[in-house]
Amino acid sequence: QIAIGVKKEVDLSAWYQSVSVLRKERDRVLLKADMLEYYSVSGCYILRPWSYGIWEEIQDWFNKKIKAMGVQNASFPMFVSSKALEREKDHIEGFSPEVAWVTRAGSSELEEPIAIRPTSETVMYPYYAKWIKSHRDLPLKLNLWNNVVRWEFKHPQPFLRTREYLWQEGHTAHLTKAEADKEVLEILELYRRVYEELLAVPMIPGVKSEKEKFAGALYTTTVEGFIPASGRGIQAGTSHCLGQNFSQPEMFNIVVEDPNDPTGQGKTYAWQNSWGLSTRTIGVMVMVHGDNQGLVLPPRVASVQVVVVPCGITAKTSDADRNKINDACDELAKSLIDIDIRAKADLREGYTPGYKFNDWEQKGVPVRLEIGPNDLAKQQTVSVRRDTGAKAPIALADLKTTVPKLLETIHNDMYAKALNDYNAHLKEVTRWEDFVPTLDNKCIAVIPWCEREACEDDIKERSGRSAEPQDERAPSAGAKSLAIPFDQDRWTPIEPGKTKCVGCDQDAKRWTMFGRSY
Numbered sequence: 001q002i003a004i005g006v007k008k009e010v011d012l013s014a015w016y017q018s019v020s021v022l023r024k025e026r027d028r029v030l031l032k033a034d035m036l037e038y039y040s041v042s043g044c045y046i047l048r049p050w051s052y053g054i055w056e057e058i059q060d061w062f063n064k065k066i067k068a069m070g071v072q073n074a075s076f077p078m079f080v081s082s083k084a085l086e087r088e089k090d091h092i093e094g095f096s097p098e099v100a101w102v103t104r105a106g107s108s109e110l111e112e113p114i115a116i117r118p119t120s121e122t123v124m125y126p127y128y129a130k131w132i133k134s135h136r137d138l139p140l141k142l143n144l145w146n147n148v149v150r151w152e153f154k155h156p157q158p159f160l161r162t163r164e165y166l167w168q169e170g171h172t173a174h175l176t177k178a179e180a181d182k183e184v185l186e187i188l189e190l191y192r193r194v195y196e197e198l199l200a201v202p203m204i205p206g207v208k209s210e211k212e213k214f215a216g217a218l219y220t221t222t223v224e225g226f227i228p229a230s231g232r233g234i235q236a237g238t239s240h241c242l243g244q245n246f247s248q249p250e251m252f253n254i255v256v257e258d259p260n261d262p263t264g265q266g267k268t269y270a271w272q273n274s275w276g277l278s279t280r281t282i283g284v285m286v287m288v289h290g291d292n293q294g295l296v297l298p299p300r301v302a303s304v305q306v307v308v309v310p311c312g313i314t315a316k317t318s319d320a321d322r323n324k325i326n327d328a329c330d331e332l333a334k335s336l337i338d339i340d341i342r343a344k345a346d347l348r349e350g351y352t353p354g355y356k357f358n359d360w361e362q363k364g365v366p367v368r369l370e371i372g373p374n375d376l377a378k379q380q381t382v383s384v385r386r387d388t389g390a391k392a393p394i395a396l397a398d399l400k401t402t403v404p405k406l407l408e409t410i411h412n413d414m415y416a417k418a419l420n421d422y423n424a425h426l427k428e429v430t431r432w433e434d435f436v437p438t439l440d441n442k443c444i445a446v447i448p449w450c451e452r453e454a455c456e457d458d459i460k461e462r463s464g465r466s467a468e469p470q471d472e473r474a475p476s477a478g479a480k481s482l483a484i485p486f487d488q489d490r491w492t493p494i495e496p497g498k499t500k501c502v503g504c505d506q507d508a509k510r511w512t513m514f515g516r517s518y
């Protein structure tokens with residue numbers, strides 16, 4: 001039966017979040033799995049322990065890695081004066097509609113409205129200018145774990161597009177471009193690993209086009225994800241090289257004497273990076289791995305990796321036998337906890353095994369271990385994988401070797417399946433007439449592209465009003481470039497001067513992913 005009430009392949013957004021139909025909330029995977037609770041302010045959500053625990057696993061892993069790179073965590077105020085925010089006037093105007101402002105405290109109006117941080121460049125960089133006086137103060141590498149507010153008006157989606165979200169934002173300043181370039185890619189690689197090694201979600205690292213990059217950046221690199229159920233790409237993590245755009249005199253004037261200048265008089269402006277990864281990670285994981293029974297958690301981030309459920313206990317079971325089974329479940333959970341597996345025995349009274357199976361399946365627990373009287377007699381347990389449903393008996397004596405291996409196998413199989421899905425939806429397109437049908441087929445079109453912004457505008461426009469007559473119910477939103485993958489060797493080499501751009505027939509430069517996106 002479908003525990004979630006609607007099939008994922010039938011109505012993805014309804015499957016993903018609750019639909020309040022006639023004031024009757026119909027639960028969906030995020031609610032059913034106790035991941036989140038809807039909140040009284042639109043676009044904001046409560047992150048319950050079942051999802052917050054995943055964020056904590058990501059934080060623990062990422063913190064260890066960036067601290068090893070010499071990055072230090074810090075905290076800055078969430079309020080930005082309008083004067084400070086306007087310092088970035090050039091590209092802010094594109095974002096100003098989504099800035100949230102405090103205009104009043106109690107009954108008194110504020111002299112000047114104060115913005116709630118949508119990102120922290122304008123909060124931090126005046127102080128970078130103050131703290132960085134000599135080249136010996138470089139590199140400065142700070143990271144913030146905080147929440148930011150962007151008052152988006154597009155339809156909110158829990159974890160994927162919310163008005164407030166948790167993220168980390170790293171902000172570093174370097175003496176040379178080479179150092180900045182190197183760190184941009186080191187951080188992007190960490191983002192790829194968060195997805196692939198923790199969440200079993202495949203990513204394609206690459207660089208954004210001029211149109212899609214952050215306007216204030218010199219260049220933007222990205223890990224691009226894919227949601228097969230919607231056929232949409234998703235920007236899953238970004239690492240920008242800001243160049244000297246923010247350190248120049250008209251901006252924050254972060255300048256040091258240049259130690260490499262032979263005259264000893266030279267000055268150089270700091271080369272800066274900024275990089276961010278948010279709770280969007282959780283939404284991507286839910287969308288990629290979830291099924292019609294609910295959540296499917298990757299073992300490495302699951303708050304409970306193994307749940308042990310007593311079976312075969314009925315009203316007729318003697319107290320002695322009931323206790324024997326329950327004790328065995330407890331022992332089993334404890335022996336797994338001893339080897340650092342997050343295990344839990346579900347000994348709740350008054351719930352049938354079937355109820356418990358469904359409960360933990362909806363919450364996505366990777367492995368269930370069942371123990372009934374005859375399992376006990378055989379000194380075994382029956383394991384059930386959440387990702388494939390496969391059942392296999394395990395001798396209690398083998399638990400400590402078999403269960404860790406099973407969890408690793410599940411991670412690898414979940415990743416392999418998602419990678420296969422991603423690759424199956426990456427279509428090499430070399431003729432324009434195949435472009436829109438590819439998008440309408442819920443695929444990403446990978447095309448030889450000229451990388452001209454005008455061409456990208458044209459592709460977006462032409463693919464919005466699609467050339468082919470198609471049913472008007474599926475308005476195809478225009479395609480945008482998602483990433484220029486660093487790994488170009490996956491596709492037949494582009495011959496300079498020969499291979500033509502699919503959009504405009506001018507010389508193509510690199511293979512580029514185009515698609516609809518979140």
Ligand SMILES: O=C1CCCN[C@@H]1CCCn1cnc2cc(F)c(F)cc2c1=O
Pocket residue numbers: 092095096098099118119120121150168169170214238240274275276
């Ligand atoms: O994307 C990141 C990673 C972490 C640090 N920040 C960078 C660039 C953020 C680009 N950006 C993105 N969104 C914004 C929204 C706003 F309302 C606003 F005032 C400013 C911005 C804005 O600068």
Ligand SMILES: [Mg+2]
Pocket residue numbers: 150
């Ligand atoms: Mg935005």
